[in-house]
Amino acid sequence: EDALHATRAAIEEGVLPGGGIALLRALEVLNNLKLKDDENIGVDIIKNSLSEPAKQIARNAGLEGAIVVKKILASKDKAFGYDAEREVYCNLLESGVIDPTKVTRCALQNALSIAGILLTSDCLITEIPGKEEGMMPPGGGMPPGGMGGMGGMGGMGGM
Numbered sequence: 001e002d003a004l005h006a007t008r009a010a011i012e013e014g015v016l017p018g019g020g021i022a023l024l025r026a027l028e029v030l031n032n033l034k035l036k037d038d039e040n041i042g043v044d045i046i047k048n049s050l051s052e053p054a055k056q057i058a059r060n061a062g063l064e065g066a067i068v069v070k071k072i073l074a075s076k077d078k079a080f081g082y083d084a085e086r087e088v089y090c091n092l093l094e095s096g097v098i099d100p101t102k103v104t105r106c107a108l109q110n111a112l113s114i115a116g117i118l119l120t121s122d123c124l125i126t127e128i129p130g131k132e133e134g135m136m137p138p139g140g141g142m143p144p145g146g147m148g149g150m151g152g153m154g155g156m157g158g159m
Contacts, residue, residue, distance in 0.1 A: 009100035017092040018099040020053030021081040023108070024072060027051065049111070057084050 016022035027050055030043050054072065055065025061084040068082050071089065079093040092098070118124065 006100050006103065009102035010098070013101040013105070015093075015098040016101050016104055017079040017081055018097040019057055019081045019084070019092055020051075020055075021072065021079065021092055022099065022101075022104050023050040024054050024069065024081075025078055026108075027073070045115075046112075054081070058082060060084065061087065 027047055030047055030050075033039075033043060035043060051069050054069050058065040058068035061082070063082075072081050077091055079091045080089065081092040081097070082089055083092060083095050083097055085097075086095070
């Protein structure tokens with residue numbers, strides 16, 4: 001079903017190089033913006049987030065993400081990227097590593113929308129990660145040796 005939706009999205013709006021490359025190439029547009037101080041901070045946050053998908057793919061392949069991104073951005077080929085499956089740098093469009101434009105666009109728009117909501121909220125409530133409480137102990141909550149007063153299961157006779 002996911003493949004069907006991705007195919008429909010690709011037919012509607014076309015495809016981009018996959019592997020996070022389209023988002024990396026969007027960085028170039030942001031570098032040319034003339035903004036005020038506060039706006040520059042926001043753009044820097046977006047720049048960092050745009051490089052994360054490519055970095056994560058590289059890390060998942062056992063490589064250093066920042067080094068892979070630097071090598072990709074140094075190329076003039078806009079479809080140049082790292083094919084993690086084949087473990088090579090290449091033109092991802094020619095290799096068939098693609099993302100539907102619509103999926104990439106919608107993901108970016110939704111992320112920016114959520115960021116805008118968070119920035120305009122008066123307060124946020126989060127959960128502090130830590131020791132998980134309320135988990136059932138091993139043995140389904142039974143103390144070692146079974147239920148008290150039951151004397152084990154021996155002597156049950158002909159059951």
